[in-house]
Amino acid sequence: MIRELHNKLINKEISAKELAEQYLDKIKESDLNAFITTTQEDALADAQNVDSQIAQGHELPILAGIPASIKDVIQTAGVRTTAGSKILDNYIAPYNATLVQRLKDAGLVLLGKNNCDEFAMGGSNENSAYGPVKNPHNKECVPGGSSGGSAASVADGLVVYSIGTDTGGSVRQPAALCGIVGFKPTYGAISRYGLIAMASSLDQAGILAKSVEDVKIVFDAIKGRDKMDSTSLNIPDSKFQIPDSNLKGIKIGVPKEYFIKGIDPEIESAVKDTIKQAEEAGAKIVEVSLPHTKYALAVYYIIMPAEVSANLARYDGIRYGQSEPAKNLFKTYTQTRAQHLGDEVKRRIMLGTYTLSAGYYDAYYKKAQQVRTLIKQDFEKVFKEADLLITPTTPNPAWKIGEKIDDPLTMYLEDIFTVPVNVASLPAMSIPAGKTKNGLPIGAQLIGPWNSEENLFTVGEILEKEINF
Amino acid sequence: MLSKSDVEHIAKLARLELSSEDKEKYQAQLDKVLDYVDQLKEVKTNGVATADGGTRDLHNIWRHDNNQGTINNKQGKELVNMAPDKENQQIKVKSVF
Numbered sequence: 182m183i184r185e186l187h188n189k190l191i192n193k194e195i196s197a198k199e200l201a202e203q204y205l206d207k208i209k210e211s212d213l214n215a216f217i218t219t220t221q222e223d224a225l226a227d228a229q230n231v232d233s234q235i236a237q238g239h240e241l242p243i244l245a246g247i248p249a250s251i252k253d254v255i256q257t258a259g260v261r262t263t264a265g266s267k268i269l270d271n272y273i274a275p276y277n278a279t280l281v282q283r284l285k286d287a288g289l290v291l292l293g294k295n296n297c298d299e300f301a302m303g304g305s306n307e308n309s310a311y312g313p314v315k316n317p318h319n320k321e322c323v324p325g326g327s328s329g330g331s332a333a334s335v336a337d338g339l340v341v342y343s344i345g346t347d348t349g350g351s352v353r354q355p356a357a358l359c360g361i362v363g364f365k366p367t368y369g370a371i372s373r374y375g376l377i378a379m380a381s382s383l384d385q386a387g388i389l390a391k392s393v394e395d396v397k398i399v400f401d402a403i404k405g406r407d408k409m410d411s412t413s414l415n416i417p418d419s420k421f422q423i424p425d426s427n428l429k430g431i432k433i434g435v436p437k438e439y440f441i442k443g444i445d446p447e448i449e450s451a452v453k454d455t456i457k458q459a460e461e462a463g464a465k466i467v468e469v470s471l472p473h474t475k476y477a478l479a480v481y482y483i484i485m486p487a488e489v490s491a492n493l494a495r496y497d498g499i500r501y502g503q504s505e506p507a508k509n510l511f512k513t514y515t516q517t518r519a520q521h522l523g524d525e526v527k528r529r530i531m532l533g534t535y536t537l538s539a540g541y542y543d544a545y546y547k548k549a550q551q552v553r554t555l556i557k558q559d560f561e562k563v564f565k566e567a568d569l570l571i572t573p574t575t576p577n578p579a580w581k582i583g584e585k586i587d588d589p590l591t592m593y594l595e596d597i598f599t600v601p602v603n604v605a606s607l608p609a610m611s612i613p614a615g616k617t618k619n620g621l622p623i624g625a626q627l628i629g630p631w632n633s634e635e636n637l638f639t640v641g642e643i644l645e646k647e648i649n650f
Numbered sequence: 651m652l653s654k655s656d657v658e659h660i661a662k663l664a665r666l667e668l669s670s671e672d673k674e675k676y677q678a679q680l681d682k683v684l685d686y687v688d689q690l691k692e693v694k695t696n697g698v699a700t701a702d703g704g705t706r707d708l709h710n711i712w713r714h715d716n717n718q719g720t721i722n723n724k725q726g727k728e729l730v731n732m733a734p735d736k737e738n739q740q741i742k743v744k745s746v747f
Binding site: 272275368381385409411476482494500502503510513527528531532535547553554590606 | 656690725733
């Protein structure tokens with residue numbers, strides 16, 4: 182879609198301003214609550230700037246003038262950035278995240294900041310302080326989360342692509358529930374500078390779009406080493422040769438631990454169909470085992486809240502955001518945080534504070550980091566037998582808004598297939614794999630070894646043609 | 651099992667003021683999650699190294715601790731302007747002790 186629009190722009194079939202206006206009109210008419218802030222004036226000014234470059238005959242970057250949105254946990258200079266939280270309701274980002282700056286250098290036309298779960302904590306977008314987002318396939322259902330606004334706006338054609346973040350599945354899970362492509366690269370492939378931190382050893386920016394090619398184009402514009410993020414790295418080019426656009430010679434692993442009791446039968450059969458299509462396209466299918474994968478969610482719910490409790494200590498009512506004046510400093514902290522942080526955020530801060538507190542560190546955090554090593558080793562072994570893995574992205578399709586909100590653990594279990602990837606720092610992508618009888622989208626997840634994003638794109642594009650999504 | 655006083659102690663460490671309803675709710679919910687993560691006890695981890703974050707194959711890069719020029723004066727002013735309470739380009743804080 183990006184390439185098509187780019188060609189229309191350079192052939193002057195449409196102007197960037199007209200394109201921006203078309204999409205802004207759709208956003209105005211939309212009732213999905215997918216945006217916290219829209220940036221119409223800036224968008225039109227940026228689009229006009231692209232138009233004048235075209236008029237002057239400059240060579241145009243492929244992303245120039247393409248209407249996009251960014252999840253509201255990513256800093257955009259001069260634009261309100263709330264992270265979906267009341268505590269940052271009045272916060273104007275003073276600088277751009279590196280990925281935003283790279284997109285701006287490529288001619289970004291930003292239409293707005295997407296709604297999301299507060300500080301990216303949630304799998305349904307119901308934890309946003311700005312109200313839930315609706316799933317465009319069924320407005321009574323959640324779009325998934327935490328990048329729910331991003332997924333809903335791409336799926337409903339309000340933007341061409343959106344940048345989200347994925348700490349335990351927050352790009353891939355909403356992409357699956359909204360029927361689009363959601364990609365999380367290897368940890369470090371996209372700079373985290375300017376991402377509002379949730380769990381720093383797991384956080385990674387990701388891309389939501391309607392096709393694998395669109396995801397790849399955006400990834401190429403934002404990836405790579407950044408001196409502002411010491412954990413960022415350059416992704417090497419692919420060494421993986423796929424001749425004649427088929428999957429001959431490719432070994433695809435199917436981990437048996439991902440087809441467990443409790444998974445929705447329609448999802449199981451749709452993902453098995455995807456595996457069959459891969460086989461018909463020439464791939465060799467091998468059953469593999471990741472024995473420690475069943476512990477990944479428990480590891481995640483120790484490491485993530487621990488890092489959350491440290492990262493969110495900064496919201497103290499002193500330096501930025503909302504503040505509740507109180508009689509002393511301690512009360513300023515406790516009352517500011519009590520009044521302006523949401524339920525799920527407090528729950529995770531409490532959990533992390535407990536597991537890191539004196540006497541519990543070895544039993545929880547240290548133990549979790551050891552099991553994390555075992556999970557990584559499982560993947561290392563499996564990638565000697567298979568080039569990549571196919572699994573379901575989620576155990577269930579989108580559920581009704583409100584259905585799981587009172588039971589945090591049930592909600593956490595929805596992340597069971599996406600979390601191991603973050604725990605092991607791997608790249609993965611959710612692609613559409615059909616729909617349920619009730620018309621709700623299903624996602625299949627491709628997981629590759631570290632730094633294998635090019636292979637994921639290649640295989641993803643071939644499957645895309647086979648499945649015809 | 652977490653006791654009510656455990657919950658109060660955690661809330662104090664986390665700098666969160668909780669209502670008595672909140673305390674009861676969190677006590678039950680945190681118990682449920684802690685019960686779930688307890689399954690890690692069945693994994694043998696003797697002699698297993700701890701993972702040290704998300705990175706692989708990275709090493710320390712040292713530099714002199716000097717101004718890298720990443721935040722300019724204008725941005726510096728904007729940062730201070732974000733503070734709820736300020737005076738003469740300085741952030742005001744209640745006394746710590």
